[in-house]
Amino acid sequence: MFTKVLDGTLSESLQQYASQIILISILSIITIFRKELSCNSVYLVDKQKPNEKQKIRHRKLDSHSEWERVDFNSCPLIDGLSDCVQIKCLTYLHPSEILTLGSVSKKAHSLVNKELLWYRIFLRDFAYVLLKWKYGIEKVNSLRDSHWNCPEKIVSLLGRALNGIRHRRNVPSMKEFYLVFAQTWSEFIIAGYSENPTLVSIHGHVFNITSFLDEHPGSPETIIMQGGGKDASSFFEAVGHSKSARMTALQRLVEIVDLSCCRGDQSLLVGLRKDYHDMNCVLPLKRSKVRKPWALSHLRQKLEREKKAMLTQARKQLSRKMAARGQINVLGNINVYFDPICYRWKAWYLDLDFQPIFMDNIENDEY
Amino acid sequence: MSNEEQLVTITSQDGVGVPCKKEAALLAGVVKNMIEEEDEDETNITEDLKLLKVTGETLKKVVEFLEHHVDEPMETLSETPLQMTKLGECVGPEWYVKFADIDREEMFLLVKAANYMDVPPLLDLMCLAITMTIMDKSPEEVRGIFSKVNPSLAAPPQAAEADVEAAA
Numbered sequence: 001m002f003t004k005v006l007d008g009t010l011s012e013s014l015q016q017y018a019s020q021i022i023l024i025s026i027l028s029i030i031t032i033f034r035k036e037l038s039c040n041s042v043y044l045v046d047k048q049k050p051n052e053k054q055k056i057r058h059r060k061l062d063s064h065s066e067w068e069r070v071d072f073n074s075c076p077l078i079d080g081l082s083d084c085v086q087i088k089c090l091t092y093l094h095p096s097e098i099l100t101l102g103s104v105s106k107k108a109h110s111l112v113n114k115e116l117l118w119y120r121i122f123l124r125d126f127a128y129v130l131l132k133w134k135y136g137i138e139k140v141n142s143l144r145d146s147h148w149n150c151p152e153k154i155v156s157l158l159g160r161a162l163n164g165i166r167h168r169r170n171v172p173s174m175k176e177f178y179l180v181f182a183q184t185w186s187e188f189i190i191a192g193y194s195e196n197p198t199l200v201s202i203h204g205h206v207f208n209i210t211s212f213l214d215e216h217p218g219s220p221e222t223i224i225m226q227g228g229g230k231d232a233s234s235f236f237e238a239v240g241h242s243k244s245a246r247m248t249a250l251q252r253l254v255e256i257v258d259l260s261c262c263r264g265d266q267s268l269l270v271g272l273r274k275d276y277h278d279m280n281c282v283l284p285l286k287r288s289k290v291r292k293p294w295a296l297s298h299l300r301q302k303l304e305r306e307k308k309a310m311l312t313q314a315r316k317q318l319s320r321k322m323a324a325r326g327q328i329n330v331l332g333n334i335n336v337y338f339d340p341i342c343y344r345w346k347a348w349y350l351d352l353d354f355q356p357i358f359m360d361n362i363e364n365d366e367y
Numbered sequence: 368m369s370n371e372e373q374l375v376t377i378t379s380q381d382g383v384g385v386p387c388k389k390e391a392a393l394l395a396g397v398v399k400n401m402i403e404e405e406d407e408d409e410t411n412i413t414e415d416l417k418l419l420k421v422t423g424e425t426l427k428k429v430v431e432f433l434e435h436h437v438d439e440p441m442e443t444l445s446e447t448p449l450q451m452t453k454l455g456e457c458v459g460p461e462w463y464v465k466f467a468d469i470d471r472e473e474m475f476l477l478v479k480a481a482n483y484m485d486v487p488p489l490l491d492l493m494c495l496a497i498t499m500t501i502m503d504k505s506p507e508e509v510r511g512i513f514s515k516v517n518p519s520l521a522a523p524p525q526a527a528e529a530d531v532e533a534a535a
Contacts, residue, residue, distance in 0.1 A: 081475065081478055081479065081482075082479075082482060084482075085478055085479075085482050085490070085494065088490070088494045089494045089497050089498045089501075090498075092449050092494070092495065092498040093449070093498060093501075093502065097501075097502060097503070100504075100505065100506060100509075101501060101506070101509060103506040104506045104509045104510050105510070
């Protein structure tokens with residue numbers, strides 16, 4: 001009787017807790033065999049390790065044979081067509097696409113490094129400022145006396161200039177010249193143009209504010225000292241220009257537009273021009289980060305690093321000069337810029353009459 | 368000289384003669400030179416226009432292009448680098464877009480022919496078309512595209528395997 005009751009309660013309670021019991025037993029099984037069940041690599045038993053290694057090696061071999069199947073020495077685009085046709089095809093592309101293509105195969109790589117290709121692309125994108133833009137021409141002419149004899153025609157002058165580079169110590173390839181020029185053209189050309197004309201570079205573009213100086217709310221002297229003849233982007237943004245001020249700049253003062261600094265840049269733009277069909281995207285219309293021209297990041301970093309070093313060096317040289325020659329009047333700061341044609345760093349500062357004084361040799365001999 | 372409907376026959380490498388309006392044929396630099404030489408001789412026989420580097424099939428396409436170009440000149444946008452990814456956006460009229468819609472091997476043959484025969488508009492069109500195929504692609508993709516064109520790229524491993532089997 002008692003046992004029956006016990007049986008009854010037991011079976012009842014069993015029925016009652018059956019689900020819990022099953023759950024607990026499943027959980028405990030999982031806990032005990034967790035190592036075997038898990039695929040986490042922490043639990044990998046030693047036995048399995050060699051297998052894994054083999055697998056990895058196997059996979060590597062597989063991919064290796066895949067690589068072998070690709071013939072890096074040939075690329076039909078490169079093989080089938082003559083050089084000038086291939087270069088013609090590539091001159092339709094953005095430099096970043098050309099560089100990408102260079103990693104397709106060995107032949108593509110040597111094609112992409114051809115001097116002629118980069119010369120064509122340079123003419124396409126940047127030659128405008130050296131051949132057609134008044135201040136660019138002036139700048140190149142000012143280099144003439146000190147560095148190379150040039151004929152009157154500016155085109156052949158450019159050719160000479162580029163050849164001139166080749167005779168120097170640091171010989172850049174045309175490709176390197178293109179990439180460096182893209183970075184340094186604005187400060188190179190406007191260097192020294194701080195008063196009459198006053199050229200400033202903001203967000204990569206060049207503005208001519210000579211006629212605007214008197215209308216400008218801030219004093220002309222401040223602008224000439226802070227922005228004239230150099231990159232004034234951070235100063236421009238720090239002061240906080242209004243939307244209407246920016247619009248005025250866009251409508252009246254633009255001198256050269258760098259297309260790679262125009263927003264709406266899902267599409268790849270590059271090159272320098274007098275204007276752009278959508279002027280509103282040339283400048284950001286509210287306070288924002290400084291825009292920089294398209295460049296390879298390692299090159300940009302290198303130039304920025306060098307610029308800092310050269311700035312301290314130029315300051316040192318100036319103070320040495322002062323020590324030797326007595327008082328030299330310097331207005332504002334000394335500025336450094338990279339001259340892509342002579343391929344070295346240079347510096348300039350303003351004297352008390354707002355006249356620029358250039359220092360051509362700031363690099364020391366070991367550089 | 369009423370050479371508007373005058374026909375000349377251009378002969379290809381493999382002996383296929385393709386008749387072509389003289390006006391159209393003059394667009395091709397090579398043919399123009401040949402015709403002018405003949406005119407100087409005043410023989411006026413325009414049958415000896417043989418091109419040594421162009422096959423019949425390609426020549427037919429080139430002549431088709433030349434004859435159409437006379438009626439409806441091609442316009443290309445000169446803005447570079449290209450912003451468009453479709454040929455239709457930078458070449459007009461529509462006929463030329465259709466003309467360039469051919470497989471890549473044919474494209475290469477046409478480029479070579481255009482280069483040899485000195486037909487600048489055709490060269491422009493074909494270069495644009497080829498450029499479109501490599502735009503906006505990763506190196507792997509480009510490699511893939513071009514290894515399909517050239518069967519010799521995929522062939523060697525198979526050939527090597529066959530050799531191994533034969534040796535065994």
